């Protein structure tokens with residue numbers, strides 16, 4: 001789990017073929033680990049999607065029953081009381097556009113790391129007999145029975161897991177979960193607020209886009225704009241951790257608060273969002289997609 005040295009663009013380098021550089025160069029120079037508790041393996045910052053699932057689980061589990069960990073430390077984090085291991089993936093098999101462009105026909109650094117992690121998890125699973133569930137933006141790459149079996153995965157979740165995560169984990173504990181789930185959030189109120197810091201202070205301002213390009217996977221989810229007040233609360237968690245900036249994730253930031261069918265940007269909604277986040281102490285407010 002890395003913060004890409006505070007620069008999201010280093011994430012592109014991680015899509016390159018692992019064989020071109022010694023692994024330690026990737027590990028130390030471009031993809032250094034997030035702050036981690038060396039005893040428990042707990043990650044002090046984590047991907048925002050992982051934080052969402054963590055918050056969803058806290059609606060039914062106690063705080064000490066859930067641990068968000070850095071995969072480099074799973075030998076320390078997994079033990080005899082582990083019931084479920086959840087993995088958040090972005091591009092586990094190197095099938096996404098950047099990786100297939102940068103590493104055609106080659107194993108990318110990210111895919112190599114995923115294979116190594118799964119090999120460790122398979123060994124631990126033999127010892128401790130827990131269930132493995134995978135979600136995240138790249139989960140679709142693993143949604144085939146043979147790929148799941150090779151990587152020691154019991155269940156793959158494709159889509160937005162916010163509403164379903166708690167019930168799914170209960171079912172996994174009972175050994176009663178399906179192999180594959182496709183899910184969507186129906187109500188914005190059911191997206192739980194994060195309770196702990198996120199990698200590089202990235203929070204979700206929007207989901208979906210609404211423009212409707214017919215080739216685009218983003219259209220599978222309805223457009224949702226998260227209100228300023230809750231974004232301020234989530235940003236404050238990151239600012240309190242020590243970040244001085246806020247990054248807003250979206251599928252199309254200029255459509256935040258868009259209130260017309262012609263897709264003209266809503267000037268007031270966007271400027272209020274930026275001013276509202278600067279107003280709680282962020283020196284810089286950036287966005288990932290525009």
Ligand code: SF4
Nearest residue numbers: 209211212213216218
């Ligand atoms: S995210 Fe981009 S490609 Fe997808 S529907 Fe919106 S504008 Fe179109």
